[in-house]
Amino acid sequence: MRTNRxxxxxxxxxxxxxxxEEPKPxxxxxxxxxxxxxxxxxxxxxxxxxxxxxxxxxxxxxxTGDKKAWEPRVLQGADTLLDHAINxxxxxxxxxxxxxxxEEEFLALISFMSGQSIQQ
Numbered sequence: 001m002r003t004n005r006x007x008x009x010x011x012x013x014x015x016x017x018x019x020x021e022e023p024k025p026x027x028x029x030x031x032x033x034x035x036x037x038x039x040x041x042x043x044x045x046x047x048x049x050x051x052x053x054x055x056x057x058x059x060x061x062x063x064t065g066d067k068k069a070w071e072p073r074v075l076q077g078a079d080t081l082l083d084h085a086i087n088x089x090x091x092x093x094x095x096x097x098x099x100x101x102x103e104e105e106f107l108a109l110i111s112f113m114s115g116q117s118i119q120q
Contacts, residue, residue: 032056032063037112046109049098053091054113060091062113070114078120081110 032055037043053059062069073081085106088094095101101109103120111118 029057029063031065035064035112037109039108042105042108042112045098045101045105046112049096049101050109050113052097064113065115067115070116074114074116074118078107078118081118082106082120085110 035055037046050064053061054064057063062073082103083089084092085096085101086094086103096106096109098105098109107118107120
């Protein structure tokens with residue numbers, strides 16, 4: 001009888017140990033939400049055109065700073081990345097919501113978001 005009480009206590013204690021704590025989001029979500037390019041002009045473009053999708057996990061876009069998510073895209077090369085940014089791809093709208101962006105700005109933004117140097 002004593003063993004049964006002890007076992008029941010351990011089960012209840014184990015089940016209750018996880019209560020009350022919210023799971024913490026992965027670091028990439030936090031980083032994506034607070035990331036900003038150091039260049040002021042690029043930071044403005046990022047805030048107005050890119051951040052809505054690339055800092056929101058629900059959007060399905062690779063998050064800013066998530067190198068693992070960006071890696072297969074970066075491996076496609078600068079030409080493909082530019083094509084997708086300019087012409088749109090899957091859920092990405094044409095021009096990435098930045099109608100005034102040049103190819104150089106797109107490459108700089110992609111470099112910033114991917115955390116990798118992208119050059120044409």
